[in-house]
Amino acid sequence: MKVKICGMREAANLWAVADLKPDYLGFIFYGKSTRYMRDTLSASRVRNLPAGIKRVGVFVNADLTNVQATASAYALDYVQLHGHETPEYCQQARDSGLHIIKAFAVGETFDFTTLTTYEPSCDFFLFDTKGALPGGNGTAFDWQILAGYAGTTPFFLSGGLGPDNLAALLAFHHPQLYGFDFNSHLETTPGVKDVAVTQQLLQRLHHESANS
Numbered sequence: 653m654k655v656k657i658c659g660m661r662e663a664a665n666l667w668a669v670a671d672l673k674p675d676y677l678g679f680i681f682y683g684k685s686t687r688y689m690r691d692t693l694s695a696s697r698v699r700n701l702p703a704g705i706k707r708v709g710v711f712v713n714a715d716l717t718n719v720q721a722t723a724s725a726y727a728l729d730y731v732q733l734h735g736h737e738t739p740e741y742c743q744q745a746r747d748s749g750l751h752i753i754k755a756f757a758v759g760e761t762f763d764f765t766t767l768t769t770y771e772p773s774c775d776f777f778l779f780d781t782k783g784a785l786p787g788g789n790g791t792a793f794d795w796q797i798l799a800g801y802a803g804t805t806p807f808f809l810s811g812g813l814g815p816d817n818l819a820a821l822l823a824f825h826h827p828q829l830y831g832f833d834f835n836s837h838l839e840t841t842p843g844v845k846d847v848a849v850t851q852q853l854l855q856r857l858h859h860e861s862a863n864s
């Protein structure tokens with residue numbers, strides 16, 4: 653199972669977490685987020701992450717030209733589109749060479765047929781919890797609702813994941829489940845991950861994967 657740690661915004665903390673070798677690291681390019689990182693992390697620091705860690709930029713209803721320029725400056729491997737971006741927007745982004753993770757907010761119900769038109773343009777889906785904010789709400793949804801997803805695009809599970817629900821997370825299975833996305837539940841303050849807690853979490857995940 654792949655692991656994405658999202659919402660990095662401080663240089664020293666970024667290097668400490670990168671040393672733990674997560675598969676993906678995420679950076680919030682949404683100006684209204686408490687994890688917004690343009691002012692705290694330079695493009696060269698992000699570009700110079702250790703090889704093997706994929707860089708993901710998170711955007712919310714951003715102008716595509718801005719997303720393209722940012723992806724180029726920060727050498728992003730993926731853009732995570734966390735707003736109301738349309739299938740046409742995703743297709744245009746992909747046609748320009750970007751790799752797409754499209755996030756969807758899941759509430760008590762979700763119409764999975766709306767995903768069909770996104771399938772051709774997205775590398776991954778990401779299922780997050782519907783909340784007051786576009787992302788980073790810190791709450792989990794009822795993952796059983798994903799039994800209704802019968803598409804072919806692999807997905808990241810997201811929304812309030814952390815040490816407290818890790819056992820339940822490890823017991824959750826879906827044929828298209830690709831990875832777990834951790835954010836606020838690993839933090840000491842918004843954008844700063846608790847390195848010891850993150851390390852323990854990764855060790856438990858690797859241990860479970862090795863034994864499954």
Ligand SMILES: O=C(O)c1ccccc1N[C@@H]1O[C@H](COP(=O)(O)O)[C@@H](O)[C@H]1O
Binds near residue numbers: 686834
């Ligand atoms: O974290 C943010 O501030 C944020 C802002 C805008 C869009 C997405 C954001 N974060 C993403 O939200 C999910 C879930 O986070 P949490 O575990 O509930 O805190 C995660 O994918 C982050 O990438």
